Amino acid sequence: MHPLIASVLALLFVLVAGITLFLMLEITGRIRDNGGKSGLISAHRILGYLFIALFALILFFMIEKAAGLQQELSARAVFHIALALALIPLLLVKVLVVRRLPHCSEKLPLLGITIFTFSFVLSGITAGYYILHRSDFVYTTLSVQDSDVLDIELGKALMTGKCNKCHSLERVYRAYKSEDDWVVTVNRMAQLDSPNITGFDLKQVLNYLLKQQEERQGRRQVDPENEMGRSLVSRKCTLCHNLDRVFEAKKSAKEWTVTVERMIVIMDEPDFLDEEEQADIISFLSERENVE
Ligand code: HEC
Ligand code: HEC
Missing domain, CATH: 1.20.1440 (de novo design (two linked rop proteins))
Structure with a gap:
């Protein structure tokens, strides 16, 4: 609320x-x-x-x-x-x-x-x-002095704890932004939820977002076909039905998000897919569409 x-x-x-x-x-x-x-x-x-x-x-x-x-x-x-x-x-x-x-x-x-x-x-x-x-609420940016206190694991934990209050984390992981744009977005979010997201939280989340985005972009360059997404789909999406069911469907990234969320509900197991795996699967399935 x-x-x-x-x-x-x-x-x-x-x-x-x-x-x-x-x-x-x-x-x-x-x-x-x-x-x-x-x-x-x-x-x-x-x-x-x-x-x-x-x-x-x-x-x-x-x-x-x-x-x-x-x-x-x-x-x-x-x-x-x-x-x-x-x-x-x-x-x-x-x-x-x-x-x-x-x-x-x-x-x-x-x-x-x-x-x-x-x-x-x-x-x-x-x-x-x-x-x-x-x-x-104070508008917060990352500065060089912060590097001493920044901690990726803490950033991840804070993000998981604080950023899924109003929308899913999928929404966060799906976005690719420059550092400046992330600063603007995260500040807007903190203001919406003031005073629950402090300046300290904000710096940690920003740091984590930028690092994981970098890593993911790196992975994209190494893995342009998104083999990660492909292998996840063939391992995880075949537990209950075959892959024809998956590949028959033509959907946008948004629609795939809804479907994958539904599959997670059907599976009903907390460790089935984490947010990053979901993002890989969704980008693989929706980009496969564009290729064909
Ligand atoms: C108080 C509720 C609330 C919290 C907490 C919240 N958000 Fe949001 N978020 C929203 C709303 C509402 C929108 C859609 C409207 C908008 O974009 O302003 C949104 C949209 C977004 C978007 C998509 C829009 C864009 O500019 O790319 C991203 C990314 C995002 N949030 C990231 C985050 C992050 C990161 C956090 C944690 C620091 C967070 N949100 C916490 C309410 C919230
Ligand atoms: C726990 C079992 C289970 C797992 C795991 C599972 N599914 Fe499903 N899936 C179902 C069931 C049951 C249906 C039919 C009922 C329905 O559509 O809700 C279905 C239907 C579908 C459909 C057809 C309906 C539609 O919305 O287009 C697609 C596409 C699909 N699954 C994709 C996937 C993908 C992608 C994954 C992997 C992320 C996955 N499924 C993993 C159980 C599962």
Whole structure:
């Protein structure tokens, strides 16, 4: 999810929590005068359910994101998830008390305040973090002094961890660019995902991208027919059907990307093809088209 949407959702979440709590306190305060109470109660109930719906939505995105991460969760993320999970029993107790134990209703304001506090802290660590760090983005380039800290393996790991959040890594490996163009692209990506990709990450990723591209171009010169792609196709794409099935198909690089991704899903094995092997297969299959 885009950080801006996440921030808006988070702000909406606190706002609804705040208004719901306010209505509840109003209702409790008017315990003796019944005037206008039922209207407030329905408004409170509607907002309460809206709050639960928003919470479920945010929880869904959060779990999806945490499950997709390939690295250890940061302390901030663990704290965030723990807080969110703690809200579930609180909300459950709140709804149960209202529906089943009306004589305990004097405990409700306390529960309401607790839920609001949790929501506030929860959103504070998302929205607050993004808003405070929004201006942290600094346009970054590679310089000679960086060569001491640059590390290809680290760059690869950072790229695998950070660049597949919004699109597949295939998209990254498919692109061939000059150093200047890569600097522009990677900075644009870092800005889109600010502040998750730091200047340090950016340098490492840039270094890795340039090195692996060089290596691949070198391989292309040694291997103009893309023997690597050919041999991968004959080894890996014959596990379930014969090669006629593959060679019969005429597709563009884009279509081959979709097909190869589908084959990976069918194969359902994490080590079946890594991103570089996919890129070799796709370029072999789509360029074979152009040759014929
Ligand atoms: C916050 C989401 C997000 C993250 C994280 C992200 N990208 Fe992107 N990327 C996009 C979007 C959206 C597009 C398509 C629109 C565009 O090109 O601006 C794109 C397009 C691209 C393209 C194709 C367009 C071009 O200019 O060649 C490349 C290459 C790319 N991303 C590389 C990367 C790299 C490298 C990283 C990691 C440093 C990365 N992306 C991380 C959102 C993201
Ligand atoms: C785990 C088994 C498996 C592996 C491995 C596999 N395929 Fe397939 N392939 C299938 C099945 C099943 C179908 C038919 C169903 C379908 O099209 O989704 C198919 C159909 C196809 C088709 C015809 C349908 C279309 O979209 O044009 C092509 C082309 C193809 N495979 C290419 C490949 C390539 C290229 C590879 C190697 C990267 C590969 N397959 C590896 C199982 C596999």
